[in-house]
Amino acid sequence: MHHPNPLSRLPLAIAAGTLLALTACGGSDRIDNADTVLAIPAAPADQGAPDTAPVPSAPAFVDTAATNQRGDARYATLATNAGVRVLGGMLDIWKPLTEIVDAGVTAPAVDGFPAVVGSTWTGLPNDGTNGGTIVNAAVHNANIDYVVKATANRTAGQTLQAYLDDRRNKGYSVTEGMGPLTTAWRTATRQTTTITDMPLDATTVKYDDGGNNNGVGGDANADFGKVVDLINSMGNNGSTEPAKRFYKYARPYRWSSAVKVVPQLEPAKSTTPSTDGGFTSGHAAEATRNAVGMAYVLPERYQELVGRGLELGESRILAGMHSPLDVISGRVQAQAVAAANLIAAGATVRSAAVTQAHATLMKLTGTTPATFAAYAVSGTAANDRFADYTTSRADYIRRMTYNLPQTGATNLPAVVPKGAEVLLETRLPYLTDAQRRVVLKTTAISSGYPVLDDPEGWGRLNLFAAAEGYAVFTGNVIVNMDASNGGFNAADRWRNDIAGSGKLVKQGTGALQLGGQNSWTGGAQVEAGTLEALSARAFGNGDVHVAGGATVVSNAPAALVVGGNYTQLAGATLELRLGASQQGRVDVGGTATIAGGTLRIKFLDGYKPAVGDTLTVIAATSLKGKFETIAVDGFTATPTYTATSLQLRLSK
Known part of the structure; x- marks a missing residue:
């Protein structure tokens, strides 16, 4: 006789909470919320269409590059x-004289400066008229x-x-x-x-x-x-x-x-x-x-x-x-x-x-x-x-x-x-x-510098910064990395300081590291692969939502600050790489909701805590739920969940 699963008839939030109460393990000195219904927050709100960088209307260099020929040097003009x-x-x-050296042949005037017939450029500045005008x-x-x-x-x-x-x-x-x-x-x-x-x-x-x-x-x-x-x-x-x-x-x-x-x-x-x-x-x-x-x-x-x-x-x-x-x-x-x-x-x-x-x-x-x-x-x-x-x-x-x-x-x-x-x-x-065009747009230097405000935009391109990815998130910024393609598809690092109101959506099997002092507000939705923090403000000022199968890593030189809420679903992993001052721990400005998954603790080179030490690994305004599995390199950990923190007592 078929016996239907009674959990299948429960609302999602109740089912998740009940499953948490039934299957969560790892022991605890204090569990205030193990038998309460765990309401799982939604992923960060949709921020709309991503930014674009339309092609400017100016004549395109890449379409007309062949006009730049050395043999044309004596007759070349902007046109x-x-x-x-x-x-x-x-x-x-600087306004150059537009006269061409060949006698009797002149080029068109430039911005109102007439061609000068009968003069030649000596290449030696004197009174400001030989060759052009300052x-x-x-x-x-x-x-x-x-x-x-x-x-x-x-x-x-x-x-x-x-x-x-x-x-x-x-x-x-x-x-x-x-x-x-x-x-x-x-x-x-x-x-x-x-x-x-x-x-x-x-x-x-x-x-x-x-x-x-x-x-x-x-x-x-x-x-x-x-x-x-x-x-x-x-x-x-x-x-x-x-x-x-x-x-x-x-x-x-x-x-x-x-x-x-x-x-x-x-x-x-x-x-x-x-x-x-x-x-x-x-x-x-x-x-x-x-x-x-x-x-x-x-x-x-x-x-x-x-x-x-x-x-x-x-x-x-x-x-x-x-x-x-x-x-x-x-x-x-x-x-x-x-x-x-x-x-x-x-x-x-x-x-x-x-x-x-x-x-x-x-x-x-x-x-x-x-x-x-x-x-x-x-x-x-x-x-x-x-x-x-x-x-x-x-x-x-x-x-x-x-x-x-x-x-x-x-x-x-x-x-x-x-x-x-x-x-x-x-x-x-x-x-x-x-997306690469938007990266170039968001990393370009400011306008106003001499020669650099060309209509096409070549002058302001900052290729050094562009190699670090976006500097501004607008709308939904979807990064889909396929690790099977190798190279930067498998693992990459961005070090720009990312601003904006957009949302980062991490997809694919690859790993993306963020190392800037970031302030974007739309949150991070980690659907697959790995998103790693290399700085305390790597994840900006929004929520962080980690789906099953995805991994978030804190490898920050100080406590990793999550500006909004942190939500981890069943099957997800949070990995903390801790140092002597507990750098790498997570401080959540809002609510930390742990609907299962794994907490993995690794220690940075040169740091090894002692048996009997108690580490605070998560602090939050409010902490709800618990991990299904906690693994600490070299130790057995006994967790203590409170309303605002998770502490681990280490033993062998």
Whole structure:
């Protein structure tokens, strides 16, 4: 005879509470609520549609990149050349004469400044009319003064780096951003250089690099040729000559005799100033193009590589060869060029390069898919100058603007260029293109800086921050990570400070770590996989709701603060990694509702409590329910549940 389960006729909340009372175990000195009905709170409220980043209406660089050709340099204008157009913000600082050197041929006027017939640009600033007119003296003066101060105070180490970054091939220089992978990368690419130091006679002899820049590509390098080919393609349509010839902005040492060029670079100075403009820096642009390409195929070193690209740009300032505006513009143009070339390569070529890079580098380093990511960032300050995250982040932000004065509106909404999402394709592979565009939007720097407010949005893109995921949650932000795809699909870490009113919905089998001081209010709904806190405010100010089968980990350096309610359903796991001061415990601002599941306690290296110790692992305004299973590494735990806390007494 069939006997129906009497619990099946009960409301969900009553059934859950009854099941809790019947099946919860682990012992307790005090259980106030074991036989009460446990009402399970709903998941955080739906916050609506996610944010979007529509493609701006401005002409797209990725559609017109082919117009930026070196052979067009003497005739390029904003209307005809994408590489000139993307830097059009320079016209708010400096108006170039638009006369073309060929006698009797003039270009159209620029923003009302007429073409000047019969004059030529000598490349030497004098009364402000030779080559153009200063429009914003404050920015121009700050730009040149920055170089004066930088070259007056550069160190011996900066002098050497400036020399190497000037004379060495840029592709070889950028690989210093590989850290522990540098030797393996250079071995795989077969890169060579003949510039390894600063010769004693470099003050009178110009040394050129006889190496092969990015290495050997194609079929001649069966193990890495696809990678080299993709990096080499980043230079397509990347000439800075059209911008140099159009903007006619002199190098800093021609603006001011107080700029001290590195003595060993004096032989490298051009003897024809009229063909040697400073804006934009070719070295800085090439370094960023290479850095972006390398970061695409090796996203485990994404921030370090794009950081190295900007560092090389700063070397140009320290060398006295370029100004901040010169190298800033190089970065802007290069990001657009790199995106256009990645798109042009096609998904198949891009994927093949990424696969080949990882297979070969793992073989050379003796790593596996499970250990490669950790090895890639295993360097220390002694052997990887990008190892300190805080310093690298600060350097990147500083090098984006060099703190030049903001002259425009500082609160303009960010826009994201068409195609820019490809720059994050390998770094955030579990997000959609639309989501990657929103990441770029929410991490962009503020508006108002010289040259950076281009209509498409290339200037404000902060690739370092974008590699850390969102900075603002709007609506429902669904992150679905499939661990079976490996790499960042299996495990990733975001360190941005996330604001906004949206809700994070964690799906899929992968693990996502949050390390920012977050303040978003819509809550976190952990439906599957793992969500791990690396900071005290990692989960923002909303509720945290953990479904059966999902895991939440507290690995915070202090007590993890849940701003709202914490709810754990049957089958879910809460893992706490505790330290000597009970860092890693959970403090819940609202109600902690435990409808079963597992509590797992691990101890951080260097900390082991004693037998007989009592640990407070959860504190809340109100605590209801209990765990089905409690496991403590190395101990047996006796729990004590109170109305506001859970304590564990340890024994063997």
